[in-house]
Amino acid sequence: MPEIVGNFVHIQRLSSVQSDLIERLNEFQPNVLVSYASVLEALAIQSNKLHLNNLRQIANISEQLTPRAGKRIQEAFHVALPDHYATGECLLLSNVVRRTAARHINADWLFSRSSTRTTAPFRRAVGQKGLVTNLANTVQPFIRYEVGDQVMMAVEPCSCGSRLPRIDHVEGRAAETFWIFDGMRHQLVSGGIFNAAVDSLKEIREWQAIQTERNRVNVRLELLPNAAMTPTAVRTAFLHALTAHELPGYVTVEVEVVSALLSDQVTSKFRRMISEVGPPTIRRCNLAYRRGLQGLHRLVSYAAHVARRAIVAGILVSTWSSSVSSWPTTTA
């Protein structure tokens, strides 16, 4: 923080896991509360214990703020919650227009481009990432720095009149995907399927999906306090919702309802998608490719076999029925 600002701002750093967090916040009476979305949401659930009389704004950092979490936090604290999008390497990446809640990229200060050959910055593509060039940072400039987020840009003009590129939504880290295998090839499953299933159930506060085998996922659900549905009913409804959102049937999903989902111990960030399997290796891809070729070869051989039989049958039937028609329209 610049020295001139430091004289006017008092900052208190607190840990999300310290036992007296609520008491310390009540004692400090912050104007601005900055934290990870998962911590802000946990505080929102305990808002009856918090008495933050001077709070004017809440800011989320590092984690994706889901619409559900944003709604829950705003209903609890009744203050502005701009969904600012930035990275640690480029804090000025975007600004939020308060009136419209639109997020505009500060393209007059930095360049942001998709790693694909498109003219639009951050054009969405699964597995492809945005590149940021930040020359405003004179201490450590970044050139074509790869941002591991999947960001969808808006194409319509913004009602605020700004012509700077606008973010439609952030789908989260590109790493928040699972590779599954349908027997022939690998497919990518986005966390959006799990998000959509969770969104259809009001009882769930948070979720975490852990891919333990290529086609096996353990989902852990934390319910809201006083949830109306029983854990068994939530499990059943969640599995139905996953099917409705087209999670392939060959993926086995086990659902566990837990009392609390905790952040990663190393980074203190909450991770919704964890793969213990990782992406397919080149060897596996080649295997899938070879299996695909073998399958294609079998299909061509079978087609040739059927064609030979058809021709033979056609000649026989033709000879037998030559008095009726010159060539049969169907073959046995």
Ligand SMILES: [Zn+2]
């Ligand atoms: Zn705008």
